[in-house]
Amino acid sequence: MPTLGVNIDHVATVRQARRSTEPNPVWAAAMAELGGADQITVHLREDRRHIQDRDVRVLRDTVNVRLNMECACVPEMLDISCSLVPHQVCLVPEKREEVTTEGGLDVIANRDRIQDAIKQLHDSGIVVSLFIDPAEDQIRLANEIGADAVELHTGSYAEATPGPQSTAQVQLLTEGCQLGGELGLQIHAGHGLTYSNVVPIAKIPGMEELNIGHSIVSRALFVGFEQAVREMKRLCDSASHD
Numbered sequence: 001m002p003t004l005g006v007n008i009d010h011v012a013t014v015r016q017a018r019r020s021t022e023p024n025p026v027w028a029a030a031m032a033e034l035g036g037a038d039q040i041t042v043h044l045r046e047d048r049r050h051i052q053d054r055d056v057r058v059l060r061d062t063v064n065v066r067l068n069m070e071c072a073c074v075p076e077m078l079d080i081s082c083s084l085v086p087h088q089v090c091l092v093p094e095k096r097e098e099v100t101t102e103g104g105l106d107v108i109a110n111r112d113r114i115q116d117a118i119k120q121l122h123d124s125g126i127v128v129s130l131f132i133d134p135a136e137d138q139i140r141l142a143n144e145i146g147a148d149a150v151e152l153h154t155g156s157y158a159e160a161t162p163g164p165q166s167t168a169q170v171q172l173l174t175e176g177c178q179l180g181g182e183l184g185l186q187i188h189a190g191h192g193l194t195y196s197n198v199v200p201i202a203k204i205p206g207m208e209e210l211n212i213g214h215s216i217v218s219r220a221l222f223v224g225f226e227q228a229v230r231e232m233k234r235l236c237d238s239a240s241h242d
């Protein structure tokens with residue numbers, strides 16, 4: 001069964017809406033751990049729209065599970081990552097005008113830059129994941145340039161109509177997971193996963209980690225953060241019992 005990484009970005013989104021001090025994403029991380037999170041995930045964006053530098057520094061000192069930092073493949077973010085040394089860095093594409101991350105990192109078009117970034121992060125002892133679409137050429141190149149893991153973008157699956165469209169997306173992710181595993185990559189997945197659609201992804205053989213944020217934060221408004229995480233963790237765990 002896959003481990004659960006809880007993305008707490010949107011706790012910070014609420015805070016930044018008022019440029020206030022609450023809700024505190026560091027407290028959300030603690031509650032997520034109590035709910036069974038295996039990892040805390042944050043995306044430090046270049047425009048600092050939600051998570052701030054101080055958040056990541058405090059989380060690095062206080063999180064008791066793994067800390068996964070998502071960031072763009074740019075010098076500023078790589079330097080911050082190497083200074084903080086989270087357990088894992090997931091390199092993602094980033095556009096200032098997007099509401100959320102749209103699509104996977106194009107490893108083919110940015111091979112040299114990404115390969116240099118992987119080396120820099122490895123030199124600091126950081127595990128490196130690449131957020132990519134489940135395409136064979138992207139997965140093979142990610143392995144070739146030294147990535148430790150790939151996080152398969154599940155956005156197309158999340159947006160697919162239930163039925164043949166959704167089934168086709170699960171098959172595509174399953175094939176990507178199998179290929180990555182054969183190459184020796186760790187296989188993760190995330191984006192748009194919810195309580196209603198996570199189980200088919202959690203059931204994919206070889207899937208090792210799921211990163212989920214918005215749906216958990218949304219649920220937490222009604223049942224509390226710890227309970228929201230516990231419910232998602234239960235769904236991830238249930239995949240191994242069917």
